[in-house]
Amino acid sequence: MLELTDIPVPVSADDEVLVRIHSSSVCFGDCIVRSGAMMVRLLNGFTKPRIRVLGTDLAGTVESVGKRVTRFAPGDHVFGSRGNKFGAHAEFACVAETGFLAHKSVNMTFEEAGSVFVGGTCALYFLRKAGIKPGERVLIHGASGSLGVFAVQLAKHFGAHVTGVCGPSNVDLVKSLGADDVIDYTTRDFADGEARYDVICDILGKAGFPRGLRVLAPGGRYLLVGFSGGMLAMAATLLRGAWAHAGGAARFVTGAAAPVPADLIFLKDLIEAGTLRNVIGRTYPMSEIAEAHRYAQSGHKVGNVAVVVSE
DSSP states (O other): OOOOOOOOOOOOOOTTEEEEEEEOOOOOOHHHHHHHOOOOOOOOHSSSOSOOSOOOEOOOOOEEEOOOSSSTTTTOEEEEEEGGGOOOOSSEEEEEEESSSSOOTTTSOOOTTTTTTTHHHHHHHHHHHHHHOTOEEEEETTTTSSSHHHHHHHHHHTTOOOOOOOEEGGHHHHHHHTTTTETTTTOOGGGGGGGGGHHHHEEOOOSSGGGGGGEEEEEEEEEEEOOOOHHHHHHHHHHHHHHHHHHOOOOEEOOOOOOOOHHHHHHHHHHHHTTTOOOOOEEEGGGHHHHHHHHTTTSSSSSEEEOOOOO
């Protein structure tokens, strides 16, 4: 259950920055932690959750800095993430100076900057694992979601010919992000075409593995980014992926993304160069955080869900 409550303002350590948060997002990780699934309870506390304040992405203004901090000063506009510590659905949060924190891109609003990290760095991590070469053909299934909108643009940045798969209402959006071809999954099955792809980026496993192998070039890379099924479906997919990987049918890549602080700077540079932009599907005030979660879990989320914490 989600509820708004008062908690003490955190006190920054000597190497931390206290950020007054203007905006955050509702991402897949927030929904998973809130769901209270068995695996989550084992990690987050079975009877009492260790993570009580959700929120990973953030953007805001530096309120104060620890005595050893040199990169930031009070009043700076910043963006980044609390990572797996969560806690960004609050008015204040502490972030390590050497953590996921950077000066906000000048051509982004707080709402846009406050939902860059999770989708942007996750897409970057997996596409780098694929080692995309210029001219390769990349299929992105789930191209209009929070991770997909970044994956389309980053794959284009790496020189790929990009095909995006999405619903009919998002075809124009995905084209505007730079996709060379867009497949409306309600009228065209990506796995029945003659095209072959060097890389398939299957977001939340909705493309279906090993079904996607039908259009993967020999020895191509299959990126399984997250799961949307239960434990049995997850285990079956992992076993099939391992078998395909061992047999040389595909290089199967999955698991948790492992971003580093330099990734945030990389994304910021692309944003300021006009190469990368965020897509906000809906914006909610903090008072409507429950409704933001409902939309994020609807299965039809477009881009990112922004949460305005404070004006």
